Amino acid sequence: MKTTLAKTDTPKTWYVVDATDQTLGRLAVKIANVLRGRDKPTYTPHMDAGDYVIVINAEKVRVTGKKETDKQYMSYSGWMGGEKYRSLATYRAKKPEFIITHAVKGMLPKNKLAHQMITKLRVFRGAEHPHAAQNPVPFKG
Secondary structure, eight states: OOOOOOOTTOOOOEEEEEOTTOBHHHHHHHHHHHHHTTTSTTOOTTSOOOOEEEEEOGGGOBOOTTHHHHOEEEEEOSSTTOEEEEEHHHHHHHOHHHHHHHHHHHTSOSSHHHHHHHTTEEEOSSSOOSOGGGOOEEOOO
């Protein structure tokens, strides 16, 4: 039996995903799989063989239950008393890109390769994005 390994010089595809009315966790799983390259037959866990993903309409992503008010994101400055808790509703109003980026980052492996993968994710607030020159194709899945 022959084992196939992904090459580093494979061409990368750009996908555009519309987050309107999609559930946050289910959308994040699909995006993480594309960033890792798990949707390709040449998937190799120790290599970055994934594609680029552009997410538009980040502020219109849907969450279930009472997560809009009850879900808290914690940040810590490193100083005593430097903990800050912010709700999902606060981030949706001020920085909706963080919601999707944080969810996808949590579904990537916890190693140096994850930083390389997360740089291929571009999240935008509205329906416009500046990556038209890369000819992104709509993501089906």
